[in-house]
Amino acid sequence: MSAQLVLRQRAELVQALCCGGTPEGLESILDLLLSWGALVWEDYLSVCVAGKTLCCRTRELLDLVYSKGEFACCHLLAAFSQVLPDAQKNNLSFGKCSDVQNFQEMPTSATLTLLNDRPGMVTKLRHCVDGALDVLFQQGFLTSSECEGIQLPVYTSSQQVRRLLDLVQFKGEGAAKVLLQFLQKIPMTVLPPNKNEKPTKSAFVSEFQKKLCSSISAQFHFLSTYSGTGKFSLDDIYTEGLLELGQGGKNTQLSLNLEDVVGRVGTLNKEADTVLVSGEAGCGKSTFLQRLLLLWARKAALHNYLLLFPFSCRKLNTEERELSLKELLFLHCCWPDSDQDELFQFILDHPHLVLFTFDGLDEFKQTFSDDQRHCCPTQPAKVSVLFFNLLQGSLMKGVQKLVTSRTEAVPPTLRKYLCKEVLLKGFSTDGIDCFVRKHHSDPGIASRVLESLRSNTALLGLCHIPVFCWIVSKCYKELLGFGNSSLQTITDVYLMVLHHFFHHRISKGKRSEKGWVHDHFDTIMHLGKLALQGLQKSHYIFSETEVQNCGVTEDDIGRGFLIQSKNISFDNKHYEFLHVTMQCFFAALFITLDSSSDKLTIQRLFETECMAKGCLGILQAKKPDGPPSTEAPNLQITSTFVSGLLSQRHQGLLLQCCPIQTLHRKSKLVVKYVSRGMQNHFKSIPRPVKGEKKSMHAMPSFVWLTKCIYEMQDSKVAKNVVAKLDVEHLKLTYCNIGPLECSALAFVLQHLKSPVGLQLDSNAVGDVGVEQLLPCLHVCHSLYLRNNNISDEGIAKLVEKGVQCDTFKKIALFNNKLTDGCTQHLAYLLKTKKNFLSLRLGNNNITAAGAEQLAEGLRCSQSLQFLGLWGNKVGDKGAQALAGAMENSQALVWMSLVDNGVGSAGAQALAKVIQNSTTLEELWLSKNCITRDGVLYLVQALEKNSSVTSIWLRGNNLSPEEVEEFSLKERRLTF
Numbered sequence: 001m002s003a004q005l006v007l008r009q010r011a012e013l014v015q016a017l018c019c020g021g022t023p024e025g026l027e028s029i030l031d032l033l034l035s036w037g038a039l040v041w042e043d044y045l046s047v048c049v050a051g052k053t054l055c056c057r058t059r060e061l062l063d064l065v066y067s068k069g070e071f072a073c074c075h076l077l078a079a080f081s082q083v084l085p086d087a088q089k090n091n092l093s094f095g096k097c098s099d100v101q102n103f104q105e106m107p108t109s110a111t112l113t114l115l116n117d118r119p120g121m122v123t124k125l126r127h128c129v130d131g132a133l134d135v136l137f138q139q140g141f142l143t144s145s146e147c148e149g150i151q152l153p154v155y156t157s158s159q160q161v162r163r164l165l166d167l168v169q170f171k172g173e174g175a176a177k178v179l180l181q182f183l184q185k186i187p188m189t190v191l192p193p194n195k196n197e198k199p200t201k202s203a204f205v206s207e208f209q210k211k212l213c214s215s216i217s218a219q220f221h222f223l224s225t226y227s228g229t230g231k232f233s234l235d236d237i238y239t240e241g242l243l244e245l246g247q248g249g250k251n252t253q254l255s256l257n258l259e260d261v262v263g264r265v266g267t268l269n270k271e272a273d274t275v276l277v278s279g280e281a282g283c284g285k286s287t288f289l290q291r292l293l294l295l296w297a298r299k300a301a302l303h304n305y306l307l308l309f310p311f312s313c314r315k316l317n318t319e320e321r322e323l324s325l326k327e328l329l330f331l332h333c334c335w336p337d338s339d340q341d342e343l344f345q346f347i348l349d350h351p352h353l354v355l356f357t358f359d360g361l362d363e364f365k366q367t368f369s370d371d372q373r374h375c376c377p378t379q380p381a382k383v384s385v386l387f388f389n390l391l392q393g394s395l396m397k398g399v400q401k402l403v404t405s406r407t408e409a410v411p412p413t414l415r416k417y418l419c420k421e422v423l424l425k426g427f428s429t430d431g432i433d434c435f436v437r438k439h440h441s442d443p444g445i446a447s448r449v450l451e452s453l454r455s456n457t458a459l460l461g462l463c464h465i466p467v468f469c470w471i472v473s474k475c476y477k478e479l480l481g482f483g484n485s486s487l488q489t490i491t492d493v494y495l496m497v498l499h500h501f502f503h504h505r506i507s508k509g510k511r512s513e514k515g516w517v518h519d520h521f522d523t524i525m526h527l528g529k530l531a532l533q534g535l536q537k538s539h540y541i542f543s544e545t546e547v548q549n550c551g552v553t554e555d556d557i558g559r560g561f562l563i564q565s566k567n568i569s570f571d572n573k574h575y576e577f578l579h580v581t582m583q584c585f586f587a588a589l590f591i592t593l594d595s596s597s598d599k600l601t602i603q604r605l606f607e608t609e610c611m612a613k614g615c616l617g618i619l620q621a622k623k624p625d626g627p628p629s630t631e632a633p634n635l636q637i638t639s640t641f642v643s644g645l646l647s648q649r650h651q652g653l654l655l656q657c658c659p660i661q662t663l664h665r666k667s668k669l670v671v672k673y674v675s676r677g678m679q680n681h682f683k684s685i686p687r688p689v690k691g692e693k694k695s696m697h698a699m700p701s702f703v704w705l706t707k708c709i710y711e712m713q714d715s716k717v718a719k720n721v722v723a724k725l726d727v728e729h730l731k732l733t734y735c736n737i738g739p740l741e742c743s744a745l746a747f748v749l750q751h752l753k754s755p756v757g758l759q760l761d762s763n764a765v766g767d768v769g770v771e772q773l774l775p776c777l778h779v780c781h782s783l784y785l786r787n788n789n790i791s792d793e794g795i796a797k798l799v800e801k802g803v804q805c806d807t808f809k810k811i812a813l814f815n816n817k818l819t820d821g822c823t824q825h826l827a828y829l830l831k832t833k834k835n836f837l838s839l840r841l842g843n844n845n846i847t848a849a850g851a852e853q854l855a856e857g858l859r860c861s862q863s864l865q866f867l868g869l870w871g872n873k874v875g876d877k878g879a880q881a882l883a884g885a886m887e888n889s890q891a892l893v894w895m896s897l898v899d900n901g902v903g904s905a906g907a908q909a910l911a912k913v914i915q916n917s918t919t920l921e922e923l924w925l926s927k928n929c930i931t932r933d934g935v936l937y938l939v940q941a942l943e944k945n946s947s948v949t950s951i952w953l954r955g956n957n958l959s960p961e962e963v964e965e966f967s968l969k970e971r972r973l974t975f
């Protein structure tokens with residue numbers, strides 16, 4: 001019975017012990033099994049061999065116990081029941097084993113006593129390991145290097161005791177007796193009350209947990225962008241964003257839910273315990289974290305964690321003291337009212353029950369480095385040293401860490417310490433809908449706002465980034481009142497919010513003839529100066545003195561762009577901008593309007609970017625004397641705003657505050673540096689290898705420069721910039737390209753002289769992005785959009801434009817959200833476009849009905865050479881329809897129906913076409929359910945065919961003998 005339970009729940013038992021990443025659970029179970037005699041010493045040693053992973057050791061324990069039979073299995077279940085926290089036990093069954101008794105005979109030696117009472121020993125000795133080591137050393141049982149080995153700070157105190165007990169066991173009776181004598185002499189007061197080291201929630205932990213929960217609930221109830229209005233709690237406005245696994249994960253398009261982020265899904269490195277949530281500015285990283293924290297505080301999520309410590313990197317920047325880990329936890333997160341030492345000990349002993357979160361790694365002043373090791377939890381160190389060692393796992397191994405950062409600011413050195421990366425991709429189109437409806441209690445207004453967004457897809461594209469969605473919703477009066485067609489760029493959107501805030505809080509009488517920017521010039525410049533100075537120093541929280549030194553007045557603060565910092569531990573008032581992108585916008589306004597900001601300021605803004613991010617390679621480590629590389633993303637956003645503000649279209653607005661000559665001069669400089677950046681980029685394109693296409697793998701700085709040009713909305717600049725670009729293939733995979741970037745790319749690339757293959761695989765293009773790309777479709781001979789969340793709606797628009805573009809010949813749509821709803825459009829494309837060459841639709845949801853429609857298109861196409869349908873569900877019916885169409889279309893060279901549920905009937909139909917085909921070269925039919933009969937048809941067909949070079953049939957319903965027989969009979973069949 002118990003053995004059955006162990007076998008049946010094997011996966012869950014392994015998961016229960018390994019999910020925390022810490023060996024504490026496994027080791028506690030081993031302690032119990034040894035003490036109950038369910039394992040002997042040799043068994044224990046065989047499980048504990050050094051160098052094996054935690055999961056490997058756990059599985060070995062399960063194998064061993066299972067092989068020992070019912071007694072051992074029952075005790076194993078009992079041990080799990082004692083050791084696991086309640087939340088983890090819910091899904092496990094322990095049969096009648098949860099309460100086994102220890103019937104061990106009285107031990108007859110000191111070593112046996114240590115073994116029988118091992119769990120108790122671990123608890124008792126945990127508080128006095130050093131004393132025990134001293135005694136054993138003085139009596140000659142241990143050497144100094146053995147003592148040091150045990151005391152290494154990488155071990156928790158429980159692990160130190162276990163290592164000591166193991167060594168004493170090895171040394172024999174004499175050492176064991178000394179240890180027992182030592183234990184008898186320890187005053188009872190130092191012994192903790194619990195008999196076993198089971199992670200029961202002692203009163204002090206519960207008390208602290210309560211305090212932590214209420215402090216988190218209070219701190220994160222409102223979003224900072226809504227403070228001042230006090231209108232929305234996070235519960236009212238929170239809208240799910242798109243979460244996906246990052247590059248390197250097996251299934252990158254898998255959507256994750258909130259809890260999956262810290263769960264096991266998508267783990268790449270099991271030994272690491274830091275999860276990174278990354279995404280671009282304003283995509284909702286902090287808000288996501290805020291939501292997670294609130295849910296934990298209400299016990300609605302992350303039940304496995306007893307304690308959660310939320311850190312803000314912005315706030316950590318302000319810490320100048322050296323702190324111990326204990327001080328860092330308690331001073332920066334929540335101060336325990338009593339029992340600090342016990343609580344900290346509990347944390348050290350149960351790292352798997354603790355979660356640390358760090359918001360905004362990109363805002364941390366120092367770039368991550370793993371140069372300096374710091375393993376000791378009690379020794380003070382600089383905050384950066386503590387932080388980096390926590391992330392690496394040198395300090396408090398086993399505690400799960402969750403870090404958020406802008407994607408482009410993640411240092412490559414950090415990656416090896418990540419157990420996985422999760423990408424936050426902002427709102428889906430439905431998400432935008434949901435957010436706008438939550439934002440406006442009046443459904444009529446919400447509908448009008450949404451209607452207005454749908455009529456301006458450039459603006460809709462922007463709204464996939466939540467911060468823009470918030471601005472657009474907040475400024476809905478401006479949006480609806482003045483017509484939205486002029487709103488194209490992020491500069492337009494931020495000018496709108498500026499206008500909104502100024503008008504919102506000023507009486508009508510105060511407005512002058514000279515325009516609203518002029519009316520608020522002083523405020524803009526005061527805040528702009530503060531913003532720029534901050535960005536230059538990675539400074540986001542400002543003291544009252546800093547605010548005053550920039551001339552910011554109470555009245556300026558009253559406008560609402562600066563809000564009081566939420567970091568409650570400050571003694572004096574501190575301020576931060578409503579959102580960091582707002583700080584960038586004010587910095588950009590200052591650079592644009594300040595008469596003393598000169599050539600050098602603009603040059604530095606664009607060239608530091610280029611140096612730090614692109615031309616020298618984004619993967620380069622920060623130079624010691626260079627700008628902080630973590631700051632580069634914000635300077636990049638600032639420069640994008642500068643490009644927009646200096647564009648022709650906004651000159652009228654700024655003219656009253658700045659001479660036209662100055663604006664012209666600055667604008668020319670921006671054009672010059674952007675063009676130069678682009679040219680440098682093009683120069684870095686390697687010469688093509690003989691026989692290969694000339695290809696450019698764009699760096700993220702290319703996307704940024706494109707966005708700067710888009711902000712200018714000046715076609716002439718776009719045309720000049722790409723005039724000299726001569727490539728056949730432009731690769732922009734994994735570049736975080738969403739609809740906004742698509743608008744920018746299309747704006748620039750439409751001026752290319754000769755057509756390119758545009759490869760945008762693994763981005764976040766979506767249907768709106770597809771629509772934004774249409775203006776450059778006529779210069780794309782191929783479009784690669786694998787992994788991009790595109791649905792049938794996007795395809796309908798793509799085809800509508802595609803049929804008009806003569807050069808457009810190939811499309812790859814592997815792994816999107818396509819169904820039979822798009823096949824009629826694709827069929828139309830095949831029928832209409834007489835030169836279309838390649839259609840790849842793998843890993844979508846196309847069934848027989850869709851295949852029948854595609855077949856209709858194929859029947860009329862005399863040009864299609866490649867048709868990929870790998871991983872759909874076309875079945876026999878679909879295969880038969882396609883085969884029928886192939887009889888007419890004589891151009892097809894390659895077709896894949898891998899993993900499509902095709903059986904022998906489908907194979908028979910395909911065989912019929914093969915018999916007469918003179919063009920088909922490769923047919924992929926692996927992973928289907930074709931039997932001997934089906935293969936026989938194919939063999940017969942091949943006898944009459946000379947064009948086919950291979951038919952792939954791996955993973956069909958054939959016996960090894962049949963595979964061998966057919967391989968010998970027809971060498972063009974590949975099994």
Ligand SMILES: Nc1ncnc2c1ncn2[C@@H]1O[C@H](COP(=O)(O)OP(=O)(O)OP(=O)(O)O)[C@@H](O)[C@H]1O
Nearest residue numbers: 225237238239281282283284285286287466467470
């Ligand atoms: N899931 C969400 N639901 C509702 N609103 C959101 C959501 N995510 C973001 N927002 C809105 O967008 C604003 C910006 O989001 P947030 O600060 O979380 O972005 P971020 O990715 O952390 O930005 P940055 O990298 O610039 O710090 C929020 O203040 C809020 O108004």
